[in-house]
Amino acid sequence: MQFQKNIIEVKNLNFSYEKQKVLEDINFTIEKNDFLTIIGPNGGGKSTLLKLILGINKLQNGFIKVFGKNHLEEIQNIGYVPQNTNVNLKFPITVLEVVMMGQNSFIKRMFGYKKDEKQKALEVLKKVSMEDFANNRISNLSGGQRQRVLIARALFSNPKILLLDEPTSNIDINGCEQVYLTLQELNKKIPIIVVSHDISVILKYASKAFYINKKMTQHDLSKMKDEFKSIDSHVCEIELLEMLGKCRC
Numbered sequence: 001m002q003f004q005k006n007i008i009e010v011k012n013l014n015f016s017y018e019k020q021k022v023l024e025d026i027n028f029t030i031e032k033n034d035f036l037t038i039i040g041p042n043g044g045g046k047s048t049l050l051k052l053i054l055g056i057n058k059l060q061n062g063f064i065k066v067f068g069k070n071h072l073e074e075i076q077n078i079g080y081v082p083q084n085t086n087v088n089l090k091f092p093i094t095v096l097e098v099v100m101m102g103q104n105s106f107i108k109r110m111f112g113y114k115k116d117e118k119q120k121a122l123e124v125l126k127k128v129s130m131e132d133f134a135n136n137r138i139s140n141l142s143g144g145q146r147q148r149v150l151i152a153r154a155l156f157s158n159p160k161i162l163l164l165d166e167p168t169s170n171i172d173i174n175g176c177e178q179v180y181l182t183l184q185e186l187n188k189k190i191p192i193i194v195v196s197h198d199i200s201v202i203l204k205y206a207s208k209a210f211y212i213n214k215k216m217t218q219h220d221l222s223k224m225k226d227e228f229k230s231i232d233s234h235v236c237e238i239e240l241l242e243m244l245g246k247c248r249c
């Protein structure tokens with residue numbers, strides 16, 4: 001197989017809802033080991049960009065290539081953890097069952113799961129350090145634990161890229177760290193793209209940051225890394241966000 005440097009390539013992307021322009025002249029590439037965070041103000045266009053990559057929003061111009069092909073041909077290789085999960089917490093469903101919902105076959109869901117699928121679900125739960133909770137009800141987990149289960153669900157179909165939309169909203173700082181440590185471990189094998197408002201936490205883990213407010217500013221975080229690693233107290237996220245929005249690095 002030919003070596004593919006760019007896992008995702010986006011060029012000349014513009015997008016509008018009705019007459020409201022939401023994204024303007026977006027260009028970037030994602031490589032194999034990237035851990036990218038997409039940050040920016042509310043309504044800046046972050047989720048819209050993810051939905052374009054996933055084919056949920058229809059491309060209006062420009063192009064998105066995944067592994068060198070039209071992105072729509074490669075959707076099955078993209079794992080997605082959406083902002084609002086569709087798991088009904090009132091439904092008496094176990095962690096293992098939630099993970100196995102990561103396969104798209106309705107027939108399989110109707111007629112039960114095979115033994116090897118349960119084994120595979122346990123393996124992906126191990127990747128997010130949640131295998132001991134396999135038989136617990138999803139409703140009994142903490143927010144951070146639940147989010148790691150939803151990451152396992154996205155991993156069930158062996159994606160080659162993982163996209164997450166605000167995976168740590170409503171999770172306390174320790175839960176956040178656990179989720180990001182999990183993502184850091186997964187990033188040894190696959191690129192990670194995460195939309196987040198947890199600026200100071202995510203900047204410790206990410207290698208790149210894209211600030212989006214209709215237009216995009218790209219930041220290579222490797223140089224700033226040591227400073228962010230030493231952050232263990234309060235940082236003013238508003239100032240940090242403003243700085244990243246104005247900076248032209």
Ligand SMILES: Nc1ncnc2c1ncn2[C@@H]1O[C@H](COP(=O)(O)OP(=O)(O)OP(=O)(O)O)[C@@H](O)[C@H]1O
Pocket residue numbers: 017022040041042043044045046047048049
């Ligand atoms: N389906 C839609 N139809 C019309 N307008 C939409 C739709 N989805 C989003 N928008 C608008 O597009 C803009 C960008 O929304 P988007 O959800 O991409 O922002 P975001 O950066 O993810 O915001 P947040 O941080 O609040 O989640 C907003 O003004 C929003 O109201």
